[in-house]
Amino acid sequence: MKNDALIELHQVSRFYNQQAAVDSISFSVKRGEVVGFLGPNGAGKSTTMKMITGNLAPTNGRIIVNGIDLLDQPKQAKLNLGYLPEQPPLYPEQSVDEYLLYCARLNRIPQNKLLEAIYRAKERCGLDHVGTRLIGNLSKGFQQRVGIAQAIIHAPDVVILDEPTVGLDPIQIREIRALIRELGDDHSVILSTHILPEVQSICDRVLIIHQGKIIFDDAVQQLSDKMQISEIMLGCETFVDENMLRAVDGVIDIEVLNSNQTCIRFHADHNPATAIARLAVENHWGLYQLCPQGLSLEEIFIQLTDEQNIETEAKSI
């Protein structure tokens, strides 16, 4: 079904001088999907989000929001968009209520529904009690919530959040994540982050962008599979025999961290944990720890970009 895709990007690029910040990327987002946009700093996440929300014009390519071309009919397309930039666009001299009223009017909410829209946005973002306070006097967490309230006030189909949890304390992060999850029920959400657990906890789908190109686009589950424990931390009371470990089927590499701990890398589809445990017991190494280690985001990037490089090399040959 064509109407299913709320956002479609076709070969969208953006150049700064000769430098391609975003290099002909294409993807689409379905209704009700929460998509995590992952990538190192400078990968092109913010640029892409700015293009989707009309803050930047793409050098070439097409962006379609809910069936409406953003470049041809920007006003109609933007009615369906809510955007929270990296720095929330707040006027510190206004109170929360005044600010939200302004945003509601900007988004063309009819006069008789203004108060209701403000009330609902405040309720969803937990701003009920701060309506009369000046935005400049609020804490960072609350300012972030006001930013989110602004993005959802007109109940847009698509909500785009650029690093919504940066600079918040752990409790605030948890609250904001819960809020985003809730938004996912009736809006499509695209959020950018460079925190992997964040994506795992709230997103349905992951897009990984690197040097302006999408290098991974799949369900979160696939990403988890991809990074499935490929390291095991082995802790033994006595010194272990490296050569015996190396001989175990599936082991790629061994790194002795100290006299007790050894880090073992292996292929994801060949888990040697059972074999190692047996080996340790048979040789009386005094096994006390056998702990699977998740890959860090950094390692996933390296792994994915390596794959990418190999593919392109293969193509060029």
Add this chain to the structure above:
Amino acid sequence: MIWTIAQRDLQSLFFSPLAWIILAMSQVILAYLFIHQLNQFLDLQAQFGAMQNAPGATEMVAMPTLANIAIILLLITPLLTMRLISDERRQHTLSLLFSAPVSMSEIILGKYLSMLLFMLLVISLFSLMPLSLLIGGRLDFGLFASGLLGLLLLLASFSAAGLYASCLTEQPAVAAVISFGFLIILWLGDWAVQTDNTLASLFAYISLLTHYEPLLQGQINSADLFYYLLFSLTFLVLSIRRLDADRLQH
């Protein structure tokens, strides 16, 4: 939409002390100039008594005051217009407007309208002083209205130029300096009137104040009106284009 933007801008102007201080200071300066004109008029009163068709209070007090106001406002307008766009850019609030279903023209017109409304307030405050002459005398309302119309058109032009300057930069102070310099250059063009060199007369023609003089004398020429309207329109179009360029290649 234009009105929504204008309303917020006007509101934030009055939230900051800047607007209040500017209004207060300019009133003080104006009061001084007004008293000065009035004293001069009273000194000459005896001589006027003997003359036929002697100039009245409107020509002698109200109009020179309006002329002086123009110069004071030329110095003040850049301070009011400097924050219009540059401050939004600096505070990263421009993206709120860009991602809302609002066109660039609506943003610029909204900003401009807020400035015009503020200028209307300034003019109405300023006109109170000449109007106080009604307590002890009479005013030529036709002449006075023509002067006020001139002042409004002049301020509309100042505001448009200031708005464009504010679109050019992220720093309000830089915007103020740009519009300041520009308005002063146009003011200086007025001084070239005395010479009869062609280039100088062209320069004089472009001057904003040259077109203000006839209005102060009670002549409403369509050429002068069009000059001001075109001047404002040009800078509004330039502002819209400059703001749009933010999204495009750079």
